[in-house]
Amino acid sequence: MTGPAPAGTFLPAGRRAALVRRVRFLVVFTIAYNLIEAVLAIAAGTVSDSSALLAFGLDSVIEVSSAAAVAWQFSGGDPEARERITLRVVAISFFALAAFVAVDAVTTLISGHEPHRSAVGILLAALSLLVMPVVSLVQRRSGLSLGSQSVVADSKQTLLCTYMSAALLLGLLANALLGWWWADPIAGLVIAALALREGVEAWRGEVCSPAEFLFTGGDDRDDDDHADRA
Numbered sequence: 001m002t003g004p005a006p007a008g009t010f011l012p013a014g015r016r017a018a019l020v021r022r023v024r025f026l027v028v029f030t031i032a033y034n035l036i037e038a039v040l041a042i043a044a045g046t047v048s049d050s051s052a053l054l055a056f057g058l059d060s061v062i063e064v065s066s067a068a069a070v071a072w073q074f075s076g077g078d079p080e081a082r083e084r085i086t087l088r089v090v091a092i093s094f095f096a097l098a099a100f101v102a103v104d105a106v107t108t109l110i111s112g113h114e115p116h117r118s119a120v121g122i123l124l125a126a127l128s129l130l131v132m133p134v135v136s137l138v139q140r141r142s143g144l145s146l147g148s149q150s151v152v153a154d155s156k157q158t159l160l161c162t163y164m165s166a167a168l169l170l171g172l173l174a175n176a177l178l179g180w181w182w183a184d185p186i187a188g189l190v191i192a193a194l195a196l197r198e199g200v201e202a203w204r205g206e207v208c209s210p211a212e213f214l215f216t217g218g219d220d221r222d223d224d225d226h227a228d229r230a
Helices: 013-048 051-073 080-113 118-146 149-178 185-206 210-218 219-229
Strands: none
Touching: 013 051, 013 080, 013 118, 013 149, 051 080, 051 118, 051 185, 080 149, 080 185, 080 219, 149 185
């Protein structure tokens, strides 16, 4: 007995085309935003000698690979045929992100290195904390409507950027205001564990996780359940 068909199977052609155009726009926006973010974060991290900002900038480079994979998927006439490969690329991006952040955090803790204050880093983290949740939510809803696991998986990558932005902001503020240099690498280890988990789920094709409820409240899943029962 087969399970319910993906949500995108029964979409009208016009609706499906509009969703595909939206996904392509989101991919272009994500790539452009993360490239700018990477340049600013790496430059600010170099000036302030902040390993957290450098990690954040390099994380943005890794996220571009995930967005580029989705762009490749939807550049062809049959995105579903490229779904599995895209999911693998997204998963590998998660693994690379987790490994880099974990190594950087442990190295910072062991060395006891204290970064300088960075106003640019604080502003950049705050901006990403406002922008990324919105982008992730639109990505997720579009992916669910299309029945595309890779788009939903990429929305998790974007959501993870929100967590990293929050951790970076807290770490930079704690260092600047309280002198708690260790707050940044501790938060980095938590993010690394989260990235590893999301990578495993993307590799397995499992696209739903408790983290999504932070911004969606599970409403989309309930809507899908109602649609399946109908």
